[in-house]
Amino acid sequence: MIIPYSKQSISKSDIKAVTKVLRSDYLTQGPKVLEFENRINKFVKSRFSVAVNSATSGLHLACLALGLKKGDWLWTSVNSFVASANCGLYCGAKIDLLDIDINDYNISINLLEKKLEEAKKNNKLPKIIIPVHFAGRPCKMREIFRLSKKYHFKIIEDASHALGAKINNKKIGACNFSSMTVFSFHPVKNITTAEGGIVTTNNKFLANKLKILRTHGINKNKKKFLTKNPPPWFFEQVDLGFNYRMNDLEGALGISQLVKLNFFIKKRNQIANFYQKKLKDLPIILPSKDKNILNCYHLFPIRINIENSKKIRLKLFNFFKKKNIFVNVHYIPIHYHPYYAKMGFKRKDYPNLEKYYGSVMSLPIFPDIKKTQLEKIIKYLKIFFKKHKK
Template sequence: MAHTDFIPYGRQSISEDDIAAVVKSLRSDFLTQGPCVTEFEQALCAKVGARYGVAANSATSALHLACLALGVGEGDSVWTSPNTFIASANCARYCGADVDFVDIDPRTYNMCAEKLADKLARAKVEGKLPKVIIPVHFAGQSCDMKAIHILSKEYGFRIIEDASHAIGSKYQNKYVGNGEFSDICVFSFHPVKIITSAEGGMAVTNDEQLAKHMRTHGAQGTTKSPEELTQIPGDWYYEQHTLGFNYRMTELQAALGLSQLSRLDDFIARRHKQFQNYQRLLKDLPVILPYQDKDNYSSLHLFPILLPIGNETARKGVFDSLRQAGVGTQVHYIPVHIQPYYQQLGFAGGDFPIAEDYYARTLSLPLFADLTYAQQERVALILKHALIANRVMSA
């Protein structure tokens, strides 16, 4: 039975200002296709240092648009991390492309740049180089983007950063999304992310043509721009130039996202304080705590811990013990390549052993902006009891 004082692993933080922004949007002339979406796009671009933003109804939609803009199609190959949500791979499959994976770094849990280099060298010999690489900034910590970018110049692939976890994160003292080491970067605003627009996502880029392509394809493939029309019989006129999708973000979502963006720095500062609290509270427990690379300032979307090697069978017991005591632990993620759909495409357990080992021992502890220190103390105490109960540690 669920605990009456349940602590979720992630939760949105909604202020009166957020509510007022949405109400204002509701009372305006536009519920969709109005000014809030453009304001949100411009504000986020100004924050991260990108030139163009294209809002969408989800980060999955934004990833799909990014793949389409880079010309991904049948016969192409897209590589991503196995340690991610399925959308990071599915976006390429939507385009008819093949998908492959690169195993993760055992410390950061991100795509390993060294393993990527080895796999690219083999793929070049075999004539099977990827068209696009999608590094995923797991838990908010950026991948080694400089190394991946250098490889892109050597092997000729394009880069989409899946920064669904990483709005507000920094890599080498610059905001993720500035475009120095990628073609397109995608953010998520799902309620458990750093900021939320209820559902929603955004692709940012410094390439005007890529932005134009994504915007057109996200609006049913249509345009009303006078310079793009073949004729202009009247102000009502629009043209469909390609087969697109209805991936638009609503005004309500954008109003909420824009209001939340003003508190982004505060949200991340709170998470860093909570991260430090956990480091102290859990230091005597036999668990591996998240590693933070010196080149990164993470948004800290997640707080994943690892049980010691040899305790894989205890993970379910620890998970169940935490849940039963009111701690909303979760597992991030089931490696994409062992999902039944991807096994039907030829992948199997054992293909990416580091990601699989990580999956077998990981649990995410609650981490969200409004998490209190008292709640963190409770999480730590319940985790200790769970570890003892499941013989991961002695009493």
Template sequence: MIPYGKQDISQHDIDAVVEVLKSDFLTQGPQVPLFESKIMATTKANHAIAVNSATSALHLACLALGLSKGDVVWTSPISFVASANCALYCGADVDFVDIDPDTYNLSTNALENKLTHAKQNNLPLPNIVIPVHLCGQPCDMDKIHELSKTYSFAIIEDASHAIGGKYKSNPIGGCQFSDIAVFSFHPVKIITTAEGGVATTNNAKLAKRMALLRNHGITRDDKLMTEPTHGAWYYQQIELGFNYRMTEMQAALGISQLTKLFEFVNKRNKLAKRYNEKLRDFPLTLPEQTSDSYSTRHLYVIQLKLAEITLSHQQVFDALRQKNIGVNLHYIPIHLQPFYKNRGSKVGQFPNAENYYKRAISIPLFHQMTDEQQDSVIQALKDILL
């Protein structure tokens, strides 16, 4: 089976992890701060807070921005559920903004219309908007940032798919148009730490709060304590935090993987270009690359032109699996999940997202993919569709 995504682990990566296993620190040692510094150098952000997952990073980002009961987050319905769940972890509510049918990202036109409607009808406005850079393609952050000035919402970029990409010549994660950006290092992402994530920001106050909350709300900083220190052993818990720490092994793997980041992104773009050339005459809608950005091509999502073929969406998906092509679907619209339906979401609320779901298939694309493997995917699509 040719997988839709796969980690690329070298001997150098293995050696880096083994070196940590032989060291004095398996957690809370020097590797995590070093990894954070490498992330800052890569993204040009002033601060980076490494954690055990991107989900944890999203949660901490919401908390750092003061999200709480009675507040509202707006995000895209086409994402993994964590992009919405992070609001609920804070006791806030969540709503969605339909996607752009061309980029599959949160539509800035839909966002502006929804904001205007909410204000005119005294409906809740968002405290935070979480645009999701689906497949590594950045959202229209300039427009979202302009809207944030008018409607006073904070911005968390869910850049889980997008490390190594650019928006208007700026590295994604540099937070030029957001308060916080979040990356994922799950094995199928651009680089991996096995599980793991990071939040970047240019705001020192937000960085300090996220760092505090990832470690149980515990501090050894005299300035934050309520009384003088009792000695070198002394610490205080000053807030209810979490154990969201990244391990030293994960950080060492991340440091090693970062040395290959742009090689990986370049390879993915070459593979995507080859797909574009080979599939252009198929009854498919191929993913677009906006002119002002550089996508990491985390996923290559095709959409079936169902009116031009005799098979259904499911039949094409199943036929590809039967030919050992490990296709997947990213994503089921969050508002159609039973949990969210039970909270009041309904079919028909976000038609672009729902139409996307009815036609989308993620076909294999990963760093080590060979031309032969890619040709097998293309031939399988040809056999099924043509």
């Protein structure tokens, strides 16, 4: 049997929740989406939530809601999925990428500060920065927030990996240090709605803007109509929006999955602790710990700590594949993709990322993984590293 690097966990109650919607009046956005939004607000402690059909759509709308446009700069982590940067390009903005901290693989605060100082001199300060809570480990939000006040940029948290993660006991999504936070519910994420995402915020203006943009730019609130004496069937398009709506099947699945999220996070932490304990004597660097955060371990990235790590990683990848263990590498750096490479990014400008990407591999981690499967992974790692010592 194949062991994937990640997989959704679907129970009978999830199936029941979705089939109930199939028998109801609403298949598109309806009461279940609204209920899901309210439950997310309650869970992360945000004032507003706007559910969408993916985190990619959520990031796009969040950029638009902050007025990102041609000529502006958007900065994000070089160690992310392309969606974290694409959202800026959709708005016509220019993209710059930030090197990571080699300790937590999130954006480096020191390097960010240096880059901001340089950008200030050149009049190229970003309008928006998107920190990415990579692998479910929160970024240093307080420090990024401090810099946002000094250099006047807005923050959108890309929390695609981080539903349930905490800093100082406060959940990511509460937007204590940002304008908006975006979560993904793609199947490998901490909970799934098949495809789906949500944007949380405490700002009413932004929430309304997101709601209008998610549905073609249409306003149905009669009190705000610009047309005088509208007929009863009337609604107005007031902006150029999209069809980015979540549907009620997805909303119902989200509600049902959310009930299990604390259990999922506990399982992920147990798996991470098991790996930490069993792998500590191998020549690999395990994710570092921080007592002030709750990591929800969407991924479990390890780094091979041997010379020639690139070659050894490839060997290990193929060795695992032969044993039906499908590990992965997160991420192909954004500027390695030909679409971004042609924008002139230089690999030497990202020394920490180079060190990281040359050695990293994501081990399987998901709530339904069996102990025997974990033991199999550990066994093969030990066999492999017997042959490949320092």
